[in-house]
Amino acid sequence: MEESALSFWMYLGVMSVFFGWTVKRILASERSSAPTLLVYSALFLLMESLCSFCLPTCVGLGVFCAACWLIMGTVAAAKPLPVEGKAVFITGLWGLVNNAGVCVNFGDAELSLMSNYRGCMEVNFFGTLEVTKTFLPLVRQSQGRLVTISSPSGEQPFPCLAAYGASKAALNLFINTLRHELKLWDVKVSIILPSSYKTGQSRNVEYWEEQYKHLIENLSLSLMEEYGEEYLLETKQLFFQFAETATEDLSPVTNSIAEALLSRQPKVRYYAGQGVGLMYFIHCYLPVSISDRFLQKLFMKKSVLPRALQKHNNNNNKK
Ligand SMILES: NC(=O)c1ccc[n+]([C@@H]2O[C@H](COP(=O)([O-])OP(=O)(O)OC[C@H]3O[C@@H](n4cnc5c(N)ncnc54)[C@H](OP(=O)(O)O)[C@@H]3O)[C@@H](O)[C@H]2O)c1
Incomplete structure (x- = not known):
């Protein structure tokens, strides 16, 4: 040439x-x-x-x-949508933020009561489902935004949070399915995945003591026998210690919500807070042996074994 x-x-x-x-x-x-x-x-x-x-x-x-x-x-970056007037209420509802959620129990999946599983599902999944179905016609009308506060525990198997995590996993799947379907209507759908924050529920020690008491009172005798109260007590202590490390500044979450509502191209997922993005990377891209160990080290620094395993180990040592 x-x-x-x-x-x-x-x-x-x-x-x-x-x-x-x-x-x-x-x-x-x-x-x-x-x-x-x-x-x-x-x-x-x-x-x-x-x-x-x-x-x-x-x-x-x-x-x-x-x-x-x-x-x-020299071309200015895209500005967020204005909050006043049109962006908030056009002809319908511009944005629906699903925030309500509960975590009604901590402890091994086997020890969690059926009422805990149902309680989490009722509020976190069915509650959000009902609110979303109620307001969706208005959001569709304004080609607005659906923003849902979920949890990283709905994506990754956090030890001792099976009931809460399962309800958030169901929620994630529902919202992600909606995201595909609502493209047709030009409604943008985002999920916020916060790290650990000191909010009303998580820092209410009395509430957790109450939950613990409820668990002890309702656990079957055989499970109580096999796990032992010292095992349950340690889980409670570890949970409180972990809750102490939670952050007070909620701005990563509130900023993500604002961005999801007002950005022209909101993200599908917002990892709001320190370490959540890293946890997601470890869970998705590293071998299971590494991600499992990471989660165990982060949440389950347990020193007390279930009572039945202690007996089993002692018997083996005597042989
Ligand atoms: N805090 C964290 O570390 C963290 C981490 C990841 C995800 N999240 C998620 O963030 C969201 C907000 O939780 P939060 O930490 O801010 O807890 P929070 O302070 O206890 O707030 C929970 C909210 O949910 C509402 N709610 C609970 N049960 C309800 C019911 N049956 N019907 C209607 N509303 C109900 C509460 O309303 P009332 O005030 O009227 O009771 C309250 O506004 C939840 O979806 C939670 O799963 C929190």
């Missing part, structure tokens, strides 16, 4: 890439697009002519890339 033809295609390639990005940014910004596009096209063509006619190919291409980069940078 002749040098001039090669140079033409190279300039065209560079210009297409940068111009494509610029068009994308202009369309996402709040400028009126047609006149702005004309101005930017003229700028790109002017720079291309100057560089290709006045400079040798290599230097010209370098200068052209730099110029395109600078031109592209």
Whole structure:
């Protein structure tokens, strides 16, 4: 290929890439697009002519890339939607934020009462399902946003949170299915996955003591015998210790909610808080042996074995 033809295609390639990005940014910004596009096209063509006619190919291409980069940078990033008026109430409801949720128990899955499983499901899954179904027609009308506060325990098997985690997993699946279906209606759906925060429920020691008492009173004799109260007490202590490390500043969660409601392109998932993104990475991309060990070290620094296992180990040692 002749040098001039090669140079033409190279300039065209560079210009297409940068111009494509610029068009994308202009369309996402709040400028009126047609006149702005004309101005930017003229700028790109002017720079291309100057560089290709006045400079040798290599230097010209370098200068052209730099110029395109600078031109592209002058397009302001997309602004969030305005809160006033249209963004909040158009003809229906702009945003539904599903926040209500409970964690009614901690402890091994086998020890958790059926009422705990049902309690979590009732509020976290069925409650959210009902509210969503009630308000969805209004959200569809305004092509608005559906934002749901779930939990990383709905994605990863956190020890001692089976009842809560299972209800949030069911919730995640429901919301993710809706996300696909609502694309047709131009409704954007996001899930927020907060790390550990000191909120009403988690720091209410009396509430947890009450839950613990309820568990002890309702556990079958055989399970109580096999696990032993010292095992349950240690789980409670570990739970309280873990709750102490929770964060007070809720801004990562509230900022994520605001972004999910007002950004033009909200994310599907928001990992709100320190370490949640890392936990997700470990769970999804590292071998199961590593992610299992990570979760055990994070939540289950247990030193007390269930009573039946202690007896079993003692018998083995005597042999
Ligand atoms: N805190 C954390 O570390 C953490 C971590 C991950 C996910 N989350 C999730 O974040 C969301 C908010 O929880 P939070 O930590 O802020 O707890 P919270 O302070 O106890 O708030 C729970 C909220 O849920 C409402 N609620 C509970 N049961 C309800 C019911 N049966 N009907 C209607 N509303 C009910 C409560 O309403 P009332 O005030 O009227 O009782 C309260 O507004 C939950 O979905 C939770 O699973 C929290």
